[in-house]
Amino acid sequence: MKKSVFLGALTVAGIAAGGVFAGTLDDVKARGKLNCGVTTGVAGFAVPDANGEWDGFDVGVCRAVAAAVFGDPTAVEFVPTTGKTRFTALASGEIDMLARNTTWTFSRDVDLKFDFVGVNYYDGQGFMVPTALGVTSAKELDGATVCIQTGTTTELNLADFFRANGISYEPVPIETNAEGQQQYLAGACDTYTTDASGLAATRATFESPDDHVLLPEIISKEPLGPLVRHGDNEWGDIVRWSLNALISAEELGVTSANIGEMSAGTNNPEINRLLGTEGNLGEMLGLSADWAKNAIAAGGNYAELFERNIGENTPIGLSRGLNAQWTDGGLLYSPPFR
Amino acid sequence: MSEVSFVRTEMLPEQAPPATTVGFVGWIRHNLFTGWFNSIATVLSMLVIYFVLSKILPWMFMSSWSAGSLHECREAIAAAYGEHHEGACWAVIRERWIQLFFGFYPSELYWRPILAFFSLFVALGPVLFAEYVPKKLIWFTAIFPFFGAWLLWGGSIWVPISAILGFVLGYVAYRVITPILGSLAGVIAAAAVPVLWWIALASLFASSLESIIPLGIEAVESRKFGGFMLSITIGVVAIFGSLPLGIVLALGRQSDLLIVKALCVGFIEFIRGVPLITLLFVASTLLNIFLPPGTNFDIILRVLIMVTLFAAAYMAEVVRGGLAALPTGQYEAADALGLDYWKAQRLIIMPQALKISIPGIVSTFIGVFKDTTLVSIIALLDPLGLLAGIRADSNWNGIVWELYGFLALIFFIFCFSMSRYSMYLERKLQTGHQ
Structure with missing residues (x-):
């Protein structure tokens, strides 16, 4: 009894010691670098090139935050994480923020004690089938073999969808997207299901992409966004508003090309507040006045990041869809800079 | 008719064997087409080989x-x-x-891992090919662990020097204490003094010397390590750390001292009862949570320790197999000669037990080297981990066989070399009279 109490106390002490941090912003500033958790490689979102330089849509968010804090988008240490190590890395303080296409769910936000600061990509689970199969809707997939990544939310969504529609399927479990790609091409399954962005990226690499179609049904909500540890709201605010700055910049027409001109002062007071020529928003965050200007200049506004990494002119070729500004019928809606 | 029967007066000259039994044709008839069964098997094998090569060779070339x-x-x-x-x-x-x-090692510093790699072979010379290299080289072998680590990680020269100093102090303590307090106290002092030195004084010593005489090379973070450099680093450390540790554990397991025996058995059985990947997760995630925040306990160092301990447990059992195979007569003979325990081990038991264990030891080495690829699961960028990044590059997304084939080739080269070396060693140490 005594021993178990002692062990329990030790555990609690250990967790408490691991969970309590002085302000993350101070730590980051003292270190001179932002430690940003990314994937070990997902096309368009975080990819190291031949020189070890990281690039991608999620990487762009990390760089924007680094630019907001230091004025230098290269002051980032990218820490590759896998699906299994990402949450511990964040909880233990090994990384300051995680931008690793992670779905915002209730339990991750509440139970795992993280704060999702926003959504940088609205995804959803879709299906890819060979055109030759002649299927036009996911509801016609009764009895199909389905390649599905184990241990992900997609696996649960799939079961929900087929049960709700009263049809059956046979799962072919796979471990990684790369394996899924091979299995699907080898004909081990009739259809491959994962996030629609991933399907589009996968299909783009096929030798003959036209032989495969994405079915219209999107069966789940997968809001992907950066997250930080629970309990350090000042740091959470910095990451949240850096992301919002990118989104607002698109809405307000501020791009990396015209930002120099705009930051000289404009007639639009919101742009002026965003870029720090009016008001003291930067000071409120504990950053310099031109924090948002630096964040936007790092890789451009949201639209520029999107188009350069995953947009329609890239091999991945995603359209904006849900990820358009609210003014264009999408879901991107940044609270005002005031 | 004459009465004379035919008598040959000279030997018949040797004739060349029939054309079908010599040369290429003979070899083929003898090895490939003896009997109908072998002929059919040969033809079928040929067809399979042709089929495979006809697909692979055009693809490759x-x-x-x-x-x-x-x-x-x-x-x-x-x-x-x-x-x-x-x-x-x-x-x-x-x-x-x-x-x-x-991996992501800074490109202007590539000479350092390359130099470390080649000096590894120089350091291994006295151990692996003792009869071909000068004896003095053993000194280089002794300092190589520190020199190699310093080359890879960089930083101040005083850090490895203060680490070496720990061993020197241990030796001095053994020499000083043994005549005064006896050999057991000497052994304890030899173990305790270096540990105290490393924990309490080494970093102070290194940093104060660094401030007086700054001497060092650019430091490289562990995070920049990757690719085969990482695999080889982990593999080499685990291989050369696990052998001595394994021998000690194997001896401890056979010891008559209850506590020593219990500790060794407990350690070996615990480590062997747990998959390596679990230990790696402990190293990468659990320790992160339990260590106080701000502790900078290098992830690669943690992995090195875990893999070495894991390999040591297996090594201990392999060595124990060798010990068990020795006839009791050898132990009795050593006792009869009046040798003490350590002398008997060093001169009689170990040389024979290790010789018997060579195939098992090398198998363990090869297994450990291949197991290093598991670190990709805890997001260290070993060659397999790097593949995820390369295949996610929009230029190369969709490539599979070329990359995995390349990795397989490199791994094969390393493992095959180890295996050939072990066969060479077995032949060299062959003392039986078969």
Whole structure:
């Protein structure tokens, strides 16, 4: 009894010691670098090139935050994480923020004690089938073999969808997207299901992409966004508003090309507040006045990041869809800079 | 009719054997087509080999080396060999091989891991090929662990020097204490003094000397390590750490001292009862949570320790197998000669037990080296971990066989060399009279 109490106390002490941090912003500033958790490689979102330089849509968010804090988008240490190590890395303080296409769910936000600061990509689970199969809707997939990544939310969504529609399927479990790609091409399954962005990226690499179609049904909500540890709201605010700055910049027409001109002062007071020529928003965050200007200049506004990494002119070729500004019928809606 | 019967007066000259039993044809008849069963088997095997090669060779050689992306590869191959030919896209290896070997190590410092790699062989010379290299080289072997680590990680020269000093102090303590307090106290002092030195004084010593005489090379963070450099680092450390540790554990397991025996058995059985990947997760995630925040306990160091302990447990059992195979007469003979325990082990028991264990030891080495690829699961960028990044590159997304084939080839070269060396060693140490 005594021993178990002692062990329990030790555990609690250990967790408490691991969970309590002085302000993350101070730590980051003292270190001179932002430690940003990314994937070990997902096309368009975080990819190291031949020189070890990281690039991608999620990487762009990390760089924007680094630019907001230091004025230098290269002051980032990218820490590759896998699906299994990402949450511990964040909880233990090994990384300051995680931008690793992670779905915002209730339990991750509440139970795992993280704060999702926003959504940088609205995804959803879709299906890819060979055109030759002649299927036009996911509801016609009764009895199909389905390649599905184990241990992900997609696996649960799939079961929900087929049960709700009263049809059956046979799962072919796979471990990684790369394996899924091979299995699907080898004909081990009739259809491959994962996030629609991933399907589009996968299909783009096929030798003959036209032989495969994405079915219209999107069966789940997968809001992907950066997250930080629970309990350090000042740091959470910095990451949240850096992301919002990118989104607002698109809405307000501020791009990396015209930002120099705009930051000289404009007639639009919101742009002026965003870029720090009016008001003291930067000071409120504990950053310099031109924090948002630096964040936007790092890789451009949201639209520029999107188009350069995953947009329609890239091999991945995603359209904006849900990820358009609210003014264009999408879901991107940044609270005002005031 | 004459009465004379025929008597040959000279020997018949030797004749050449029939053409069908010598040379190429003879070899074929003897080895491939003896009897109908073997003939059928030969023909079938030939067909299989032909079928496999006819697919693989055109794929391997009618390929593209120069393209900038998978798409360009496909176009170049279609242009050169026709629309329906499927060729390998080796261009990805050409573009990324340096990354596969060095990870994200700063490119201007590549000479350091390369130098460390080649000095590894110099250091191994006195151990592996003792009769071909000068005896004095053993000194280089002794300092290589510190020298190699310093080359890889960089930083102040005083850090490895203060680490070496720990061993020197231990030796001095043993020499000083033994005549005064006896050999047991000497052994304890030899173990305790270096540990105290490393914990309490070494870093102070290194940093104060550094401030007086700053001498060092650019430090490289562990996070920059990757590719085969990482695999080889982990493999080499685990291999050369696990052998002595394994021998000690094996001896401890056979010891008559209850506590020593219980500790060794407990350690071996615990480690062998747990998969390596679990230990790696402990190293990468659990320790992170339990260590106080701000502790900078290097992830690669944690992995090195875990893999070494894991390999040591297996090594202990292999060595114990060798010990068990020795006839009791050998132990009794050592006792009869009046040798004490350590002398008996060093001169009689271990040379024989280790010789018997060589195949098992080398198998363990090879297994450990291949197990290093598991670190990709805890997001260390070993060659397999790097593949995820390379395959996510929009230029190379969709490439599979070329990359895995390349990795398999490199791993094969390393493992095959180890295996051949062990056979050489067995032949060299052969003392039986078969």
